[in-house]
Amino acid sequence: MTGVTLVRRIKASPEIVFEAVTTAEGIAQWWGPDAGPVLVSESDPRVGGRYRVRFRLLDNTEHESSGEFVIVDPPKRVVMTWRWVIGGDDPGESRVDISLRAVDGGTELTFSHSRLHSESARRSHEGGWDGALRKLQARFAEGEPA
């Protein structure tokens, strides 16, 4: 895949999860990848509105990502563009898509980060090599000389 998809079950209502993924206050709680501080968290969760998050890692490097809200459908779905402004190893604009579904005991969250890193990657994605890559990878692993 040119994107990653992750599914989580969370013991909280879709409304609470939606707030956590869209509001500046919510984003500040989980966006940073380690125990380092989130320095800036801004969010205007409506179609065309922007967000910006800047955090410092424990190794003292600072990273900032920002983007625009493309779909805002509380408490079911939010889609936003994503780009590293500082740090990160993917200079291109990609897309974050979060869907929420009420399930018994909470929310099932499906997170996908797609259109990773380049036009060619996007074309690859549309060309349908999802799965093909994994299949090939498995073959390579088998055929690898010891």
Add this chain to the structure above:
Amino acid sequence: MGNRQGNLDRIFAALADPTRRAMLDRLAQQPSATVSRLAEPFAIQLPAVVKHLDVLGKAKLITRAKAGRVVTVRLRPESMREAMAWLYRRERFWSGRLDKLSAYAEGRELQAGSKKKS
């Protein structure tokens, strides 16, 4: 790093084409193949096959060795591994984030629940 990124772009672009994927699939089933053997199942002319192999070669997904008039093609798994590692890093990046998100949302839910009760 720009160069590495460029190579990843070439890998993903090379994999975008079904004929090239089928070629890689065939190559994955045998240690090596001549260009003409590799071309057998495809309803395309040899020059088109060579073009596809050029794309795979530039992405460093295959190597070609010439002995007389026979060109032998082999897979280079390193590039594929590089592409997989790249995707895996993205996955890990977000997986850690979603752990934190879950913990935060579940905490808020508990708070909301206890407020309702009191």
